[in-house]
Amino acid sequence: MKVYTETVVHSAPEAFLKDAPYQIAIVVRDDGSRVTGRILGERVAIGDSVELVESRDGVPYFQKARSS
Amino acid sequence: MRPVAVIGTGKTQFGAFPDRTLRSLAVEAGRACLEDARVPPSQVEAFFLGNFAGPSFAGQNHLAPYVGSALGIVGVPATRIEAACASGGSAFFHAFSSVAAGLYDLVLVIGVEKMTSQPTPRVAEILAGAGDLAGEIKAGATFPALFAMIARRHMYQYGTRREDLAAVAVKNHANGAKNPYAHMRKVITLEQALAGKLVAEPLTVYDCSLVSDGAAAVLLAPAERASEFTARPAIVAGIAQTSDRVALDEKEDITTFPAVKKAAEKAYRMAGAGPADIEFAELHDCFTIAEIIALEDLGFVKPGEGGPYSSAGCTALAGPKPVNASGGLKSKGHPVGATGVAQICDVVAQIRGEAGELQLPRHSLGLAQNLGGSGATAVVTVLRGA
Numbered sequence: 001m002k003v004y005t006e007t008v009v010h011s012a013p014e015a016f017l018k019d020a021p022y023q024i025a026i027v028v029r030d031d032g033s034r035v036t037g038r039i040l041g042e043r044v045a046i047g048d049s050v051e052l053v054e055s056r057d058g059v060p061y062f063q064k065a066r067s068s
Numbered sequence: 069m070r071p072v073a074v075i076g077t078g079k080t081q082f083g084a085f086p087d088r089t090l091r092s093l094a095v096e097a098g099r100a101c102l103e104d105a106r107v108p109p110s111q112v113e114a115f116f117l118g119n120f121a122g123p124s125f126a127g128q129n130h131l132a133p134y135v136g137s138a139l140g141i142v143g144v145p146a147t148r149i150e151a152a153c154a155s156g157g158s159a160f161f162h163a164f165s166s167v168a169a170g171l172y173d174l175v176l177v178i179g180v181e182k183m184t185s186q187p188t189p190r191v192a193e194i195l196a197g198a199g200d201l202a203g204e205i206k207a208g209a210t211f212p213a214l215f216a217m218i219a220r221r222h223m224y225q226y227g228t229r230r231e232d233l234a235a236v237a238v239k240n241h242a243n244g245a246k247n248p249y250a251h252m253r254k255v256i257t258l259e260q261a262l263a264g265k266l267v268a269e270p271l272t273v274y275d276c277s278l279v280s281d282g283a284a285a286v287l288l289a290p291a292e293r294a295s296e297f298t299a300r301p302a303i304v305a306g307i308a309q310t311s312d313r314v315a316l317d318e319k320e321d322i323t324t325f326p327a328v329k330k331a332a333e334k335a336y337r338m339a340g341a342g343p344a345d346i347e348f349a350e351l352h353d354c355f356t357i358a359e360i361i362a363l364e365d366l367g368f369v370k371p372g373e374g375g376p377y378s379s380a381g382c383t384a385l386a387g388p389k390p391v392n393a394s395g396g397l398k399s400k401g402h403p404v405g406a407t408g409v410a411q412i413c414d415v416v417a418q419i420r421g422e423a424g425e426l427q428l429p430r431h432s433l434g435l436a437q438n439l440g441g442s443g444a445t446a447v448v449t450v451l452r453g454a
Contacts, residue, residue: 005224005322007216008269009208013196014189016208021266024208026217026317034317036204046224059207 076105156408244395
């Protein structure tokens with residue numbers, strides 16, 4: 001799975017004020033479909049490989065793939 | 069379908085007005101518009117209100133008759149149109165359609181939004197309602213974040229630079245500083261724009277349009293009757309509204325807005341004109357990257373060339389293709405539901421030769437492009453002098 005695009009959100013909406021700044025990304029799954037999720041830990045850039053850590057409340061959390 | 073003309077315009081100052089209500093702003097613009105065309109409210113045959121989130125911002129629903137009746141418009145269809153940031157453009161499109169179809173002769177359109185009564189995080193949350201709440205928004209995206217992701221991808225695919233984005237902000241602020249109706253009449257430098265406070269990387273506050281209060285109105289009539297009301301009507305030469313998917317992650321290529329391309333193709337065909345013929349334009353610069361992509365989607369430049377074209381000054385007042393002479397959403401302000409109607413007012417002001425210090429030398433064929441959300445609604449309108 002690879003990062004299609006990303007941003008680090010500094011000005012957060014009410015519900016996520018405590019998380020800011022945080023990174024979100026559109027990730028291309030291996031089947032070609034895309035999903036918007038959160039990035040945990042190290043920041044990622046377009047083209048980076050990521051792996052799914054967990055899904056919370058329907059939101060996927062990814063981290064930079066250890067092999068990349 | 070019969071030809072349609074804009075026979076009157078009216079708008080309020082855009083800004084932050086803590087003691088004004090949504091209704092008082094809408095009424096002020098509507099009244100100015102009716103006075104401009106010398107049409108009493110009793111002659112208005114239908115009323116369309118463009119408004120994105122009045123119920124969320126102000127708690128009031130049933131807004132079209134609420135505003136219309138305060139203007140003295142009763143006993144006719146009064147309809148609120150919601151299409152996110154394209155609510156105003158969509159209201160205009162539907163008003164146009166009803167006149168073109170011959171249903172009514174005199175149709176009033178008002179766009180309005182009253183946004184500054186809520187704190188910024190709450191405003192962000194209300195605006196996020198124009199995105200996919202079950203997906204991207206739940207993951208933490210805001211509208212600046214969605215356009216930041218668009219900007220990142222555009223930069224990656226085409227080499228668009230941070231400086232190109234900033235050049236759009238600098239140009240629009242330079243124009244808006246000369247617009248007496250603008251929210252932020254402030255000239256900024258490229259250095260300031262680049263060093264602004266980060267909102268969603270790489271976008272800073274200078275890449276984002278303003279949270280504003282304001283209203284704008286236009287009155288439509290069949291072109292054949294325009295001379296009864298004004299010596300200088302503007303003819304709606306071409307117009308189209310189109311739609312696309314709401315969620316950004318469902319789009320194949322986020323560096324372009326297919327809805328804008330499609331609306332432009334249809335509007336150009338209807339007008340019998342092409343992008344090269346358009347002399348000036350008011351584009352939907354909700355974020356600086358959106359103006360760059362609009363230049364490409366409208367065919368003013370090829371994909372990927374919007375950034376360098378902007379940096380080269382081609383869209384400045386004195387450039388070959390002046391864009392957002394009004395200051396755009398960036399400097400004029402972006403009271404969401406008002407924006408699409410205000411764009412029409414600004415294009416009409418140029419066509420009439422009433423744009424004051426911002427009057428362009430070539431002003432007979434202009435275009436307005438209004439975008440909803442991250443591209444799920446687009447309205448493109450081509451206007452020409454009679």
